[in-house]
Amino acid sequence: MEKRLLGKAGLEVSALGLGCMGYGEAADRGAMISLIRGAAERGVTFFDTAEAYGPFRNEEVVGEALEPFRGEVVIATKFGWDIDPETGVHKGGVNSRPAQIKRAVEGMLKRLRVDCIDLLYQHRVDPDVPMEDVAGTVRDLIREGKARHFGLSEAGVGSIRRAHAVQPVSALQSEYSLWTRDPEQDVIPLLEELGIGFVPFSPLGKGFLTGKIDENTKFDSSDFRNRVPRFSEDARRANQLLVDRLREIADRKGASSAQIALAWLLARKPWIVPIPGTRKLERLDENLGALSLRLEEGEIEEISQASSSFKVEGDRYPEEFMKLSGR
Ligand SMILES: NC(=O)c1ccc[n+]([C@@H]2O[C@H](COP(=O)([O-])OP(=O)(O)OC[C@H]3O[C@@H](n4cnc5c(N)ncnc54)[C@H](OP(=O)(O)O)[C@@H]3O)[C@@H](O)[C@H]2O)c1
Secondary structure, eight states, X not given: OOEEEETTTTEEEESSOEEOOOSSSOOOHHHHHHHHHHHHHTTOOEEEXXXXXXXXXXXXXXXXXXXXXXXXXXXEEEEOEEEOTTTOOEEEEXXXXXXXXXHHHHHHHHHHTOSSEEEEEESSOOTTSOHHHHHHHHHHHHHTTSEEEEEEESOOHHHXXXXXXXXXXXXXXXXXXXXXXXXGTTHHHHHHHHTOEEEEESTTTTTGGGTOOOTTOOOOTTOGGGGOGGGSHHHHXXXXXXXXXXXXXXXXXXXXXXXXXXXXXXXXXXXXXXXXXXXXXXXXXXXXXGGGOOOOHHHHHHHHHHHHTSOOOSOSSOHHHHTTSOO
16 A cells, blocks of 8 residues: 655555544444455554544444554544543534543543544634644653644634644644645645645545535535535535536446545645545545556646636535635
C-alpha cells in the first residue's frame, strides 16, 4: 500500500485512511470491528475517530478493533466539543480549555486502549481559548508521552499559524472534495508553506459524489445529512448534474465515481491523505482501488473543470455549524 507523510515530524500513513464515524444508526459493533480489521489487513494504517462520535462509542469500537494491530497503525482522534468527560453528555458548543483537553485525553487513552495517541486533533477552534493555550496543552501532552502528533480541523489560516508557532502541526483535517473546494483559496497554500499534511474529510461528499444517492434517497431519522442544506431534496436534484458528469468521466476510465473523486484528491498533492468512510467491505475495496487509478494531466484538468464550473446548491453544513469553521 502506498504511504504518505503528514507534516515534518515523520507521521507516515497509508495514502488512504478509513473514516470510522458513519452516518445514522450506529453500525452493529461486531460488523464495524470486522470492517476496521479488514481495512488493517488490507494495509490501511490510518484510522480516524473522535471523542464526539457516539460519544464515546466510536472510540471504543476503534480501540477494540485495532488492539491486535497496535504499533502497526496510526489512530487519530479529536477533542474540542463540550462533552462531559465522565458521562459523554454533549453540553453543546465547543470547549478547548486546557483542563477539558487533559481530561478528554485520559478517557481517549482508555477507550482506544493505547498509551499514546498517535494524532490528536482539535475538532473545532474555540474562540474563547487562545490557540497558544490549546497548542501549549497539546505540546505538554506530547512531552508527557500521551500524544505523538498535533492536528487541527476546519481551522482558519490565522489559527493554523498561531498553533504551529507553539507546537508544530502535523495535519489539518478539513472538508475537501470535488464539491467543496474552499481550502484551495488560502488554506492549502499555507499548508504547503508550513509543511503541514492535509487530511480531507467527506472526500466522497458524504456519499453524494459516488452516485449512489439521489433525490429519492431516504436517510434514517438520526442521519445528520437530513440537516445538511446540500442534501435537501431540491439540492440533491440540482447537484445530480455534477454527479452525472463525474459518472461519464468514470465510465470512460472504467472506474467508479468514488474512485474518480478519491484519485483526483490524491493527485492534488503528495501530502494529501483522504479518509473516506464506509461500513461495507466491498466499498472499502472499491475505494482502495483509487490508489491504482492513474489520472493523466488532461483528465485531472477535465475533472477539476467539471467541478469548478458547477455551482453547488446548498451549504455543506447547517448554519450553526458553518459558523464554527474557518475561525
Ligand atoms: N473533522 C470533522 O469535522 C469531520 C467531519 C465529518 C467527517 N469526518 C471524518 O471523515 C470521515 C469521512 O467523511 P464522511 O463519512 O463524512 O463522508 P465520505 O467519506 O465522503 O462519505 C461517506 C459515505 O459514503 C458512502 N460510501 C463510501 N464509499 C462508497 C462507495 N464506494 N460507493 C457508494 N457509497 C460509498 C458511505 O456509506 P456506507 O457507510 O453505507 O458505505 C457513507 O455514507 C468520517 O468517517 C470521519 O472520520 C470528520
